[in-house]
Amino acid sequence: MWRPKKKEQEKNIDRFQSLSSEQTVQTLFDTLEHSNDFKRYKVGASGWVISYVSTMCDDKIINDTLLPVLKQHELQSLEDMKDKLPVDNIRVTEDTKKIEENVMTGYIIVQEKSADQKVLCVPASKYEGRKVSIPEVEFSVVGPKEAFVESIDTNMSLMRKRLPISQLTFRELKMGSITQTRVGVVYIDGIADEDNIQTVFQRLKNIDYDQIIDSSFISQMISDNSTSPFPQLLDTERPDRVVEVLVEGKIAIVVDGSPHVLTCPTTIVEFFSASDDYFLPWHLATAFRLIRLFAVFFSVLSTPLYVAILTYHHEMIPEELMSTIVASRADIPFPPILEVIILELTIELLREAGARLPTKIGQTIGIVGGIVIGTAAVDAGLTSNVLLIIVALAALASFTTPVYQIGNTIRLIRFPFLIGAQMWGLVGVAMVMMFYIGHLIKLTSIGRPFFAPLYPLRFRDLRDAFIRLPFSKQSERPLQTRPETSRRFNKEHVSERRDIDE
Template sequence: MDGFKIHRKREKKKQNSDQQTEQKTNSQTDALTPEDRQLDEFLQLCKKSADFVSFRYSEESGYYIHYYKSMVDPDVLHRYILPYVNGEKRVGTLFGLQCVLPIDGTQVVKDVEKISEAVMSGAVLIQTKGNLKEVLTVPAVSIEKRAVSLPEVEYSVVGPKEAFVESIDANLNLVRKRLPVPELIVQELKVGRLTKTRVAIVYMDKIANEENVNTVMQRIEDFDYDKVIDSSILAQLISDNSSSPFPQMIDTERPDRVVGVLTEGKIALIVDGSPHVLTGPTPLEEFFSAFEDYYLPWHFASAFRLIRLFAVFFSVISTPLYVAVLTYHYEMIPQNLLSPLIASRSGIPFPPIIEACILELTIELLREAGARLPTKIGQTIGIVGGIVIGTAAVQAGLTSNVLLILVALAALASFTTPVYQMGNVIRLIRFPFLLFAQLWGLVGVTFCFALFIGHILKLTSLGRPYIAPVYPLRLVDLKDSLFRLPNYLQKNRPTQLRSDVSKRFNLKSHKWRDHDIED
């Protein structure tokens, strides 16, 4: 019985002690201000993550340290922070510690939102025992990035061989080293309620039109979206018409192209985490111009641009014309070509539209398989698969030799588009043309063509006409659109950009050609 009484007494003492502790904790919690509670709740939320480190450094220093170990550089932490927190270099206050830390960007803050933004950006939080309301934020982010490599999408034989990477700071460095002037302005915003992605708006002061810059800034600030993890998502959010299949901003991976458009008065958008940069305003003709054209003599550049335009037109219109002519307009086929064409289609059980759809879908399947598989396997699928499937389809009597040649040439012609986004558009718009060709023949093809022309006429890029300088007509800008004339004839920047400084250079005469040093 005595032992039982002793046990009961111990339990009562323990309950009384727990009640006193709980009352003391409640009184302390009630004494906290709303700001203190927010900070405490924020730290408790962070401690739920396994990679969040929170500890008291030592009894002597009285400092509390919090950080995400997955985002903090351990070398910075152990070399430039912890030695100044403890030992002989102990200073006792946050402001004193801030003065001795050999790291830039440290701040003593009370705002929980700023503290949250700092720690989620890779900062170390430091608190003192006597003052838990203020926090010293010390930048120590660990930056993981890949090295600058060759362009993979916009590869060129001549010109620079550098491409953007996923780091926004590295991408800004690639741009600034090519434009080492203070007129290159960079304004940074954070977009995405969850991702807090850094977006840099880059333009040339007094060259870029202020209205274009304000348009971009307003569109980025107006939309409320939870995630922006790539430049392509940002392009869809700020485009003039996001429902249009035609891209209204160029997505490029080449720093030289970005520098080129910046000097013309355009704007570049660099998104952290994306190896591609958006540029605009962008007219339609720019999607068919490779920046490699400016590294070649103007004769070759003009010829290559015209070849690309013809290739795109052929890629879109060849298969629909085949369906329209064989379905409604046999009389348009020359007599010498009519006999082999009929012979190639003899024994085929499908009408021309089904025959064309089978081959077009086969080409698209091969493209997707080649793009999604590893590089070596993808090349094998594209070459071997095309030969085997095409030959088997002809021998099985599913398609004709003539259509197989047309579809293969159309697929080859679509690859000449230098901008990948526009290449996807060319792949897509062939199918509406096929449908209209089956319904009304050449009248249907013409009607579909008129629909697309009407849609393009209404499109704008950051408020500027999409098919300029053709509409509205700007004869001066035609010098560098469908073809490219010599550089000395392009003294002015594009008029549609309304640049504050229209002249690019002054070249009064070309008499220097007749006055060499030897003369």
Template sequence: MVDIDMMVKYLYPYLIHYPFTSLQHLADVLPLEDAHLSSAPRDVQQKLLEGYLAIQLIEQDDLVLLVKAQKKIERTLTIPEVEFSVVGPKESFIESLETNLHLVRKRIPSERLTVNLFRVGSLSQTKLAVVYVDGIADPENVQTVIQRIQTIEFDEVIDSSYIVQIICDNRHSLFPQLLDTERPDRVAAVLAEGKVAVMVDGSPHALIGPTTLVEFFSSFEDYFSNWIIASFFRLIRLFSVAFSILITPIYVATLNYHYELIPKDLLGTLITSRKEIPFPPIIEVLFLELTIELLREAGARLPTKVGQTIGIVGGIVIGTASVEAGLTSNVLLILVALAALASFTTPVYKMGNTIRLLRFPFLLFAEMWGLLGVAFCFCILMTHLLSLTSLGRPFLSPLFPPRWGDWKDAFIRLPFSEQAKRPLSLRPKQPLRFNSDKAKAKRDIENIDE
């Protein structure tokens, strides 16, 4: 755990040749980032386990000089793998808390950027940082995060995923209530809005809260594009989510209970495609849905190149064979493939998993009660979403409760010039990003000069 080269180069020459008179004198002259005195045995023990050196003089047996000499083993910065963007910064977090904090501070070089350090896990003693901008973030949000972290009793915390499962508001919900990201630029942006970030040593992901449902369908790349283009693709994602969840349940409901709603030409096509299918629609749909999930899981567990091949080739072969064998109809095969494709438009991986699982309760309700069952399941889903909170803030904001000012960056994204106010749902201490009237006056003067 100790860097021998650093000891030989920086520490030994001072110990052997420098005429220091006390440990404090030695600590003052050592050209190292962390050298401090301690008289607490518990502190000395913990620092030794972390890779510090302990220096003690015979004359001062009650004091110990602790010198940071950890051997840093960390990977280099890479491009984001999950939140990749064509434009914008290409840096992502790594497994070092110090490096990750540096990446954030590089983007917010302000004394108002506050970092509170904690240790969680009675066994792992994992370092954790709560990061926020003082004077912007609501103190209540900050205090909520700190209180929940201080109550963690888990013995070993390996990753930020452990933290989100422990401190989230509703642990039994399918929906993630804290946003995780691997992009330091995204963390810097939300800190400037008034949010709180949690970063864990050993994890390349930071947690962000409070968050809302619509944020899980917003790609950070939206902010690097023209607002019209960004709004269009954001609406496409929202439509894709609805399509992915509802298309197969509606197929089952219409064929079982509401076939009179289908146009005659389309009904003829459906009858022809299902003429020799021995199973009811629900079995047919479940067979294809579970096959898709099986291929996805197999592809994720195999090496990258092999996994991609299994997903593509396996889908084509199994789909074609199922239609030719009379197990499924070609129409349903197309619908299931489109639903699977639509689910991949979700920018946040964990929300994508939730969307895929939501299809199954909708399918069961559609099988039992048709379109009425689909509507009933939708009401249950909305009731659940209305009950969710993120760090005590409504999860469905700005839809419920309605906050019209926050709609400027919800379902669509208006130009930055129209977003002078920070999100009201966060209750920021400093609501304004900039003075919109002053900015407008400057633009008017520039137009007159031209």
């Protein structure tokens, strides 16, 4: 049944491809003329034909720069015009593919006669885009408050202005057979490992897909294990964070149209480090990092432990808590597991609803959900008070992760734990934990171990993992990235005693 269908599909693709490949300038313009925003006309008496997509071109350049030149000067040829026009990056070409690309990105095509294959491309692109604004996902109280936007050029300039060195390399690829998305690979030559760069390029070149809408497409396509719930490329909207890791020898992938930049190779601990950690004194940052780590464990394990202990291990409940727990559980018609699943699902529903709704209504939903549904559920005898607190705290704790992607992972991975807890108690929790740890140990991020610096144990990298030592102790770049040059600064210089001001 579906075999002939597949053939038909292939035929359709062939038709699309043949439409775009075997073209002359004439056929290209014929195709374009189906669209109403495509303009093509003769200018004045000189007979020059200009064609452009009006929605992509800047009126100013057409009216102030191009048309006066065309109308006033007596120009002999396209080359002559190329010299006279006060616009940079003008080229003369006969390649239809190039012409198509140019006209679709806002170039004005000038021809001597309308049937000519040889044309002049004048850049006049106009991009409508957001201004650089404050980061919304990875907000920080102190530190820079610039976030990436949807334009790859703006994003690059945000990075370049922080790294004014010639070694900062930006290599661009075109990806997505239809969307033709610009994808840039950014790294610092001389620090980033050559193998890592090769791996990234190889993976990017292997992508064969028709549309690349966002950087997360790339993230999913080039990740080492696409069935894993753990993100293997870190995405961030903070230029300062990207620059930080670039200097460490990592590689950034910038995608046009996406305000998120991917960095790799990454490790699990990097997902729990916020940019705030580097703006605070190291001991405070360490304390907050540990709190965040605890929050993650609490968020994942608290409800499974509740289920396991209430169903199997009554001995573990402290005497003082016994009456509270038993009294609040007494009227609940469900076993602990159902109770937990009901409440967890409610919280998940609230999150989804909150995320989909406009900000203002979203807040209302949060309050309605948190207070009204919570107390109502307890009053109705569907869940116990104790569990409500645990679930609410667990949800709160899962919001402490600085990277949004890992937050989603944490939301999800507690459900296997719940199943394990219900079936085999603490043994089940331990089994699921072992499964996850095994999975994490096997996981790689562009070929580099994801569970480092824990496995393989890299003692040097632990200086900036669960704790953050002061900058004076971070004299070497992390081993994880295998940097070409690992020394950051002269360690002896730091330890010099400077008790006399010279």
